[in-house]
Every structure is written in structure tokens, then in C-alpha cells.
Amino acid sequence: MKKHAVSYAIIRFQPHVETGEFANIGIVLVAPRASYLDFRLETKRLGRLTSFFDSVEGTTIRGVLKSYHTELKRIRDLAGYTGSGQRRFEFELSDNAEHLFQALTKDREGIIRFSEVRFAMTACPKSKLDELFEYYVRRNFASSIYREGLLEKQVRGFLKLRDIGRNFKPMAFSDGLYSAKFPFVEIVEQEPLMVLKPIYLGQDEPTRILDHGNKWLFTINRLKEKLPPNVVFAVEGPKDSPIRKRAFQEAVDLFRANDIKVVDAGDENALVSAIEQPA
Structure with a gap:
């Protein structure tokens, strides 16, 4: 051509x-x-x-x-x-x-x-x-993977600033068929106690927000027996568009209904509180 x-x-x-x-x-x-x-x-x-x-x-x-x-x-x-x-x-x-x-x-x-x-x-x-x-203009390179990478850096900065980052390490979990790697797993005396996962839920379309949220909900439920008892999602949602906000809220409600603690990724105090006072 x-x-x-x-x-x-x-x-x-x-x-x-x-x-x-x-x-x-x-x-x-x-x-x-x-x-x-x-x-x-x-x-x-x-x-x-x-x-x-x-x-x-x-x-x-x-x-x-x-x-x-x-x-x-x-x-x-x-x-x-x-x-x-x-x-x-x-x-x-x-x-x-x-x-x-x-x-x-x-x-x-x-x-x-x-x-x-x-x-x-x-x-x-x-x-x-x-x-x-x-x-x-639309910055389509800023995919959820890219944005979650930025969120991970932000969360790592919070943990380092509060001097609690040393207990968190990246770690993978598997049930033999399905596996997932988490960037922040709190390990104390070689025992994993908490999973902390930054998740970006500000995609352009409501369907993509729900799809990405459901992906991580499936991962947690699939590996529930292998994961530590405390799971925290640090989320970032859309800044505008009522319909995208509705999709974001639905995803957050599903997380909470499945015993996942949800905090604002940009709220340092809420994030640290969730870590220091697990459910």
C-alpha cells in the first residue's frame, strides 16, 4: 500500500x-x-x-x-x-x-x-x-499498566517517608494453575501478613473500569487461600464524568463486599492507617 x-x-x-x-x-x-x-x-x-x-x-x-x-x-x-x-x-x-x-x-x-x-x-x-x-492529547499510552506503575511509585514514596517500607516486598502467589505478582506484600518474620495493591480505575470508558476492577477481584478470590488475611487496594478513580464515577463506585463496592479494604491512593494518611490498623 x-x-x-x-x-x-x-x-x-x-x-x-x-x-x-x-x-x-x-x-x-x-x-x-x-x-x-x-x-x-x-x-x-x-x-x-x-x-x-x-x-x-x-x-x-x-x-x-x-x-x-x-x-x-x-x-x-x-x-x-x-x-x-x-x-x-x-x-x-x-x-x-x-x-x-x-x-x-x-x-x-x-x-x-x-x-x-x-x-x-x-x-x-x-x-x-x-x-x-x-x-x-488523549494520552492513550497512559494505560492502566502505566498508571499503576506511577501509583506504585507514589505508594512506595509514602511507605518510605513513613519508614514502614522496609517490611514490604514484591511477592508472587500461585494455586498451581493461576498466579499473580503483587508489588507490596508485608512480611514479618518471613510470614506474609498483608497484600497492598495500587489499582488505576480511571479508564476512559465505564466498561473498561469495571473490566479492570473485575480482573483484580477475580485474582483475589481465586488466590484467597494462598494470600495473607489482609488485602488492601489503593485506588485512583476518574476525576470527571458521572457515568465513569458510577462504574468506579460499583467496582469499589464489589471490592468491599469481598472483604478487600479500599483506600484512596492519593491519601497518605488513609493508606498508612489501613496498613497500621488492618481489619
Whole structure:
């Protein structure tokens, strides 16, 4: 399959030029030889922007992104066809798309900025645009495994700070057919007394939240006879979206119904209390 050379830039929201802080909010991509110019802009999941740039009103952020989305659509239309099969310009469409892309991504002052232009090869520019958006804006690399790795580092820091981390070691348990490794198992006089497992339950979809929660519930129930009596889940849930929060709460309720203690992974005091005062 023929591959196309594409150029793309990351669209950034930078309300405070003085600090240089920004957040990725979209991607604009051009494939000149394929006469393709398109973009994707985040206009719905704005929790990250409103919490990070807390000095900017949420209504202001939404207004800026809505207006810019309209402007990007106008520019995209300029690079395309009228709908009647006739080009809007007499010169080559590929030139038009590339020139518009270069003008759009030119460095200038303002709340909306662009990264440096980057390059890639792809057989499908639209799929590449979606892929780049999911990576740079939605951060799909931040899977539950990745996020749980970050939670493990956070919990390890808490334990070290309270000088209780020395009793916790990674340890695997198995019933002969099924096995699982836990990053924190409290061992006293060579006897495992507690399992502490950080779990990320902030996935993009409610189904994925419940699936991941059920995976660890199955693991605990399957290995119940092999595990120490105390099991603690340090969880992180979604920060927005009522439906995702409902799924998260359902997963937490299932944990507790199965005698698993649940604490907020970000609450150091609650975490330490659960360790020092096991059920």
C-alpha cells in the first residue's frame, strides 16, 4: 500500500505566556500529495485544562476552543472542494493545503500555539491523525499498566517517608494453575501478613473500569487461600464524568463486599492507617 509523507503539528493551549506552561489540545495534519488537510481538537474533556489552569474560567476555556474549532473548520474547507466537484482555487489543491498548513502553524503570539512541525509516513492520513490525537492529547499510552506503575511509585514514596517500607516486598502467589505478582506484600518474620495493591480505575470508558476492577477481584478470590488475611487496594478513580464515577463506585463496592479494604491512593494518611490498623 502506498504511503504518504505527512506533516503535523500539536495544537497547544497556553493562556499564560509568562510561565510557558501549556497543554496539548489537538493535532493538525497535512498530506500534500493526497490533497489532505484536517485536524482534531479536544472540545469535550476539559477537566485537565480547567484544573491545571485554575486561574482561567471554565467558560472562557470552552469559548476559546469552540471559536478555534470553527476557525479550523473554515481553514479545512478552504483546502477542500466546494461540494460540486469544483476546486475553490485555480492552482493545485495540494499546494493550497500545504500553504494553508504552513500559514496556520506559523509561530505567533496568542492563547493557541503550535509545536514545531513534525513529519511521518502513513498509508492513511486520517488514521494517522486519529492515532496522533489519541497519543498526544488523549494520552492513550497512559494505560492502566502505566498508571499503576506511577501509583506504585507514589505508594512506595509514602511507605518510605513513613519508614514502614522496609517490611514490604514484591511477592508472587500461585494455586498451581493461576498466579499473580503483587508489588507490596508485608512480611514479618518471613510470614506474609498483608497484600497492598495500587489499582488505576480511571479508564476512559465505564466498561473498561469495571473490566479492570473485575480482573483484580477475580485474582483475589481465586488466590484467597494462598494470600495473607489482609488485602488492601489503593485506588485512583476518574476525576470527571458521572457515568465513569458510577462504574468506579460499583467496582469499589464489589471490592468491599469481598472483604478487600479500599483506600484512596492519593491519601497518605488513609493508606498508612489501613496498613497500621488492618481489619
